[in-house]
Amino acid sequence: MAHYCFQCGTALQPGLIENRLREVCPRCGWIHYEQLKMSAGCRIQQQGKLFLVQRKNPPFAGCWHFPSGYAEVDETPMQTAQRETFEESGLRVVPGNLAGVYFYSDDPRGNGVVVIFDAQIESGEMQPSPETTAVRFFSPAELSELPLAGMSGTACVADWLAEQEHV
Ligand SMILES: [Zn+2]
Known part of the structure; x- marks a missing residue:
């Protein structure tokens, strides 16, 4: 084209x-x-379980990933992570430490980097959005059965699972 x-x-x-x-x-x-696309999102955990949202739309429809999305040009990564988490899950969160920075080259919309923060839930009601079909927490055992969205989501879940083995 x-x-x-x-x-x-x-x-x-x-x-x-x-x-x-x-x-x-x-x-x-x-x-x-x-240029690389810039995304940000949140890693939320409670009682040894990890919070993920299920994508409604392609690419990776039906796959699970961290609440995350593209950054707007006037947002800090932390603001993007907060906004996207609320839009995709209904949860108001406070992002804290950086959990990781993940590169991906398997999204048909273009290559990018996603910045993931560890985040605490502040308020809000956990519910799917127009972009997500389901939202919930998963135990490490449940995660192994789950279709994950792309190489960045897969790498981030793998890092979280590795951390759990040392808790
Ligand atoms: Zn010209």
């Missing part, structure tokens, strides 16, 4: 810029820098 210049609308052409093949505007010189 052809892409067009963000500044002048001319069809972009491939060009070697900084040793990478990028799309360049032959008319005004604008360079399309493809």
